[in-house]
Amino acid sequence: MTMLDVDGISLYYNVKGEGTPIVFIHPPLLTSANFKYQIDELSEKFKVITFDIRGHGRSSYSVQPITYPLIVEDIKRLLDHLKITKAFLCGYSTGGSIGLEFLLTFPNRSIGGIIISGMSEVGNWNLKRRIFLARSILKAGAVRFLASVITWGNSDTQETFRELLKEGLKGDARNIEQYYHYSLHYNCTNLLTMIELPILLVYGTEDKSFHGYANLLHKKLPYSELKFLPNEKHQLPTKAAKELNQLINQFINALCK
Template sequence: MAMLDVDGISLYYTVKGNGIPIVFIHPPVLTSLNFKYQVEELSQKFKVITFDIRGHGRSQYSRSPVTYPLIVKDIKHLLDHLKVNKAFICGYSTGGSIVLEYLLNSSDRALGGIVIGGMSEVRDKYLKQKISLGISLANKDAVPILALSISWSNSNTQKLFNKMFNEALKGDARNIEQYYHYSLHYNCTHQLEKINLPILLVYGKKDKPFYPYAKLLHEKLPCKELKFIDHANHQIPTKAANDLNERIKHFIYTHVMNSDET
């Protein structure tokens, strides 16, 4: 089990494959296991890096509150440890917001971004209520309920559910609440025009509550591609893995394979 010490905190991470590096960022409660199908498929062409955010899965509880800037800092520590200069940063759901935060403040360590069902701010009632429920349950130390619900909705087999659920159960309620809380109040919409690196935006065609977020990012980001996956809802990394992986491969081949910056 690969662990990295960052300021006294042990972070769990995995690395598989060679080539252009891609770092994957999971949302609250879930863990790096959410990207099982990306690790399996994309590692045949790229260096796939996953990690458990502080207080999630196999990573230790963090006395420092979990915030997006702290997560970005941890990613850069991980890249330094792996001797990776620049990488593609890929995030799912609220992990997509961290991609934007990373590109805004650490563009010198990035080749570009991939945002899967992500947002630059939480502005609609549906998502506010959903995240607020996560905060409330974490505050009540009801991580098992969160782990059960979220692992079930994001798994496509009983075997994967069992694994995702068991990993999610290891999370610390305090850090999970902090991650949810920061996500609820984060807003970088007014800074999006500053991101000049290429970004792939991927959303499910059935995920209609996220249409406004897709439209907003598509309008504001200078260098972006927006793709919708047919018959997919929000849980794209696990339930539309093949389509997602193909889009990621095509995007990287198009934008990065000819670059000498890796």
């Protein structure tokens, strides 16, 4: 198990493959295990870097509350440790907001971004309600219940479910709740025009509550490309892995010829 010490915090990370580096960022409660198909497939052509956010999966509990700037700084420290000057930032769902924050904070360390089912703010009531509910469940101590629901929703097979659940249950409810909490207040929409880097936006045609976020990002980001995967919902890394990986492969190859 590969760990990086960041100011006393043990940060779990994994690197597989060679070539253009891609850093994958997971949403609350889920872990780097959610990118199992990206690790397996994309590492054949690229350097795939995954990590567990503080208090998630195999990374240790953080006394310092979880915020996006803190996670962004951890990513920078990880890149420094790996001696990587620039990388693509790929964030899934809430992890997409962290990807955007990294691009805004460290544009000189970024080649571009890939946002999967992501957003620049929690703007609609449906998503706010889901986040409030998740926080309430965590505060009630029903971590296993929440983990089962979320990992089941992100699983394409029973084997994947068992793997994601096992890793998700290793996290600390306090840090997971902080991640959810910060997402409610984060908003970088008005700063999106400052990101002068290429961005790939990928959403499912059936993830209708996120189409507003997709169109907003595409409108605001100066150099963005928007793709919709037919008949797919929100959980693209696991449930539409082949199609998603193909888009990522094409996007990076076109930029890094």
